[in-house]
Amino acid sequence: MSRTLLDKLWDAHEVRRDPDGTSLLWVDRHLVHEGSHHAFAKLAERGLDVAEPGLTFGVADHYAPTRRRDRIEDPAIAKMLERLETNTSRHGIRLFGLNDPRQGIVHVLGPEQGLTLPGLSINCGDSHTSTHGAFGALAFGIGATEVAHVLATQTVRAQKPKSMRILVKGALGAGVSAKDIALHWIAELGTSGATGHAVEYAGDAIEALSMEGRMTLCNLSIEGGARFGMVAPDDTTLAYVKGRPFAPKGAAWDRAVAAWRALPSDPDATFDKEVTIDAARIAPTVTWGTTPEQAAPITGTVPDPDALPGGKAEAARSALDYMGLTAGQPLQDVAIDQVFLGSCTNARIEDLRAAATILRGRRARVPGVVSPGSMLVRAAAEAEGLDRVFTEAGLEWVGAGCSMCVGMNGDIVAPGKRCASSTNRNFRGRQGKGARTHLMSPVMVAAAAVTGRLTDARELMEAKA
Amino acid sequence: MAGWSVHEGRAVALPRRDVDTDQIIPARFMSASRADGYGQYLFADLREGDDGFPLDRHRGASVLIAGANFGCGSSREAAVYALVDAGIRAVIAPSFADIFAGNAVNNGLLPAALPDAEALMDELGANAAEARIDLETATLTIAGQSHEFRLPDVWRHKLTNGWDDIDLTRAHLDEIAAFRDARHANAPWVWAEQDDEQATAG
Ligand code: SF4
Numbered sequence: 001m002s003r004t005l006l007d008k009l010w011d012a013h014e015v016r017r018d019p020d021g022t023s024l025l026w027v028d029r030h031l032v033h034e035g036s037h038h039a040f041a042k043l044a045e046r047g048l049d050v051a052e053p054g055l056t057f058g059v060a061d062h063y064a065p066t067r068r069r070d071r072i073e074d075p076a077i078a079k080m081l082e083r084l085e086t087n088t089s090r091h092g093i094r095l096f097g098l099n100d101p102r103q104g105i106v107h108v109l110g111p112e113q114g115l116t117l118p119g120l121s122i123n124c125g126d127s128h129t130s131t132h133g134a135f136g137a138l139a140f141g142i143g144a145t146e147v148a149h150v151l152a153t154q155t156v157r158a159q160k161p162k163s164m165r166i167l168v169k170g171a172l173g174a175g176v177s178a179k180d181i182a183l184h185w186i187a188e189l190g191t192s193g194a195t196g197h198a199v200e201y202a203g204d205a206i207e208a209l210s211m212e213g214r215m216t217l218c219n220l221s222i223e224g225g226a227r228f229g230m231v232a233p234d235d236t237t238l239a240y241v242k243g244r245p246f247a248p249k250g251a252a253w254d255r256a257v258a259a260w261r262a263l264p265s266d267p268d269a270t271f272d273k274e275v276t277i278d279a280a281r282i283a284p285t286v287t288w289g290t291t292p293e294q295a296a297p298i299t300g301t302v303p304d305p306d307a308l309p310g311g312k313a314e315a316a317r318s319a320l321d322y323m324g325l326t327a328g329q330p331l332q333d334v335a336i337d338q339v340f341l342g343s344c345t346n347a348r349i350e351d352l353r354a355a356a357t358i359l360r361g362r363r364a365r366v367p368g369v370v371s372p373g374s375m376l377v378r379a380a381a382e383a384e385g386l387d388r389v390f391t392e393a394g395l396e397w398v399g400a401g402c403s404m405c406v407g408m409n410g411d412i413v414a415p416g417k418r419c420a421s422s423t424n425r426n427f428r429g430r431q432g433k434g435a436r437t438h439l440m441s442p443v444m445v446a447a448a449a450v451t452g453r454l455t456d457a458r459e460l461m462e463a464k465a
Numbered sequence: 466m467a468g469w470s471v472h473e474g475r476a477v478a479l480p481r482r483d484v485d486t487d488q489i490i491p492a493r494f495m496s497a498s499r500a501d502g503y504g505q506y507l508f509a510d511l512r513e514g515d516d517g518f519p520l521d522r523h524r525g526a527s528v529l530i531a532g533a534n535f536g537c538g539s540s541r542e543a544a545v546y547a548l549v550d551a552g553i554r555a556v557i558a559p560s561f562a563d564i565f566a567g568n569a570v571n572n573g574l575l576p577a578a579l580p581d582a583e584a585l586m587d588e589l590g591a592n593a594a595e596a597r598i599d600l601e602t603a604t605l606t607i608a609g610q611s612h613e614f615r616l617p618d619v620w621r622h623k624l625t626n627g628w629d630d631i632d633l634t635r636a637h638l639d640e641i642a643a644f645r646d647a648r649h650a651n652a653p654w655v656w657a658e659q660d661d662e663q664a665t666a667g
Pocket residue numbers: 061062105106107126128343344345401402403405406424
């Protein structure tokens with residue numbers, strides 16, 4: 001019988017299936033961060049050990065200070081970082097801690113180190129674990145009770161999701177990126193458009209994406225309700241993985257590649273749900289509301305809630321109220337107070353390069369922060385001189401971590417302030433209490449910085465050419 | 466954790482869709498220890514400055530009726546802790562985000578998917594009503610009306626027995642060990658050790 005990528009990955013990790021349909025899945029990689037403290041506490045309560053410390057990796061990211069790391073002023077933050085150190089060292093888990101030169105956001109660091117490989121099952125107590133699916137891995141976010149379960153047993157209990165394929169056909173226009181594909185489909189299908197499903201992205205527009213782009217796309221799957229986002233491994237994947245510190249070498253590499261080549265969905269495999277998108281129709285997209293589905297092409301206007309169906313009208317009204325926007329207002333007229341370029345969605349080297357193409361030789365009209373996804377991304381960017389492009393434009397170049405994506409480390413947007421952000425969630429208060437977030441791609445963040453308002457990055461690209 | 470099969474309590478409506486985890490508990494409270502109770506942080510920012518917030522107007526309510534896609538966003542189980550510690554036993558909504566629903570069931574909180582929850586929410590308005598939830602029949606009775614919600618068998622079993630997954634799984638340690646050996650033989654690179662060289666970010 002023909003099988004999808006999801007079927008193959010699921011079958012390869014299923015230890016057993018209960019009569020009620022619950023699968024017990026083996027976990028190849030378990031990534032923990034500061035927020036995993038609840039799970040370690042559960043383990044301690046029961047006096048249990050970590051089943052496979054060698055398959056468990058710790059990363060400091062959510063609370064990582066992006067500025068002064070030698071003296072952490074907030075005792076609550078210091079405590080979170082300390083707890084991670086204590087828990088990982090007690091259980092013999094390798095930690096990429098605050099002062100490790102490889103430190104970064106878990107979903108940036110994993111792929112960078114070659115911890116993320118095709119065919120693996122990967123869990124982390126973080127909803128954006130879907131990012132790792134870009135390699136053709138079975139990767140999904142879990143809650144603290146499940147984290148404790150993985151720690152104790154190296155397995156996770158899960159119901160197999162339904163399969164969904166999003167086919168993106170054709171070629172993306174200039175200035176349009178993976179972020180726009182994601183915001184586009186979520187705007188069309190809604191934030192629960194893929195709930196209960198594992199999304200496989202396919203089509204020539206996806207094949208043409210770099211690994212960075214695929215990671216951005218898979219990362220955002222959860223914003224459309226899908227716990228899993230996946231792309232079948234191909235030559236692009238292998239080229240990225242080869243030579244990474246934890247990737248197989250020599251004969252093991254050849255053997256692994258043979259296994260990975262068999263992963264893509266069979267040509268005649270069928271999906272429970274299928275959606276086709278014409279890449280040429282996707283414009284640079286920005287959010288105007290407080291959920292990622294409240295998004296529109298930058299060339300458009302803030303929608304009129306009265307024109308939206310049923311429950312969406314009320315949600316839009318309340319979102320516009322929170323965001324301080326009026327129906328009918330052209331999106332390009334919306335003035336911003338600051339920008340943020342960072343997060344596990346868009347802070348890889350390619351994202352920084354893209355933003356730099358707009359900022360090079362220009363000044364930002366508003367303040368902003370650039371936080372690379374890892375300290376290695378930071379080093380690579382500095383080697384290319386990207387840091388100077390950002391600082392000469394007037395933006396602040398800081399260390400790696402979740403930073404202003406979630407504000408846990410103290411990097412926040414002040415109440416009522418409007419931020420053009422390369423992150424993944426524009427929820428109320430996500431970037432700080434009362435903060436107003438507009439999600440967009442890195443080039444769009446850069447363009448907004450230059451003009452001080454939401455801007456079609458393509459205009460600045462043309463002006464330069 | 467103790468299981469439950471019938472719950473009687475007061476229901477209130479939270480007339481919003483897409484209630485995300487950042488609204489349920491803002492990130493800044495997440496470094497707190499669970500021992501201190503997470504109930505005080507529930508909906509912290511929504512409640513502030515809103516005298517009429519449903520859970521403040523009707524103290525002691527234990528059933529929350531809300532709009533579609535409840536619990537979307539982060540995997541933070543703290544969102545469930547905040548609801549549970551504030552005394553909430555069940556959330557009734559047309560749909561739930563997958564990770565939130567799983568976390569809820571793991572903590573004895575019922576995520577009851579009810580297609581006409583939004584109609585119920587509108588009917589209730591700013592009032593409270595006595596509600597009865599029966600997990601066996603998957604019914605919610607409110608204002609004399611019965612509504613059947615969707616409740617997968619797995620969830621019913623877990624909620625009524627207060628099952629702990631770790632115990633359930635530890636009964637299969639032999640199968641897990643055998644699987645591990647096979648995995649090790651077929652995909653030894655899963656356990657691969659790190660190369661000395663450091664990665665580049667390129
Ligand atoms: S960068 Fe943001 S979305 Fe990504 S893991 Fe950190 S907090 Fe979560």
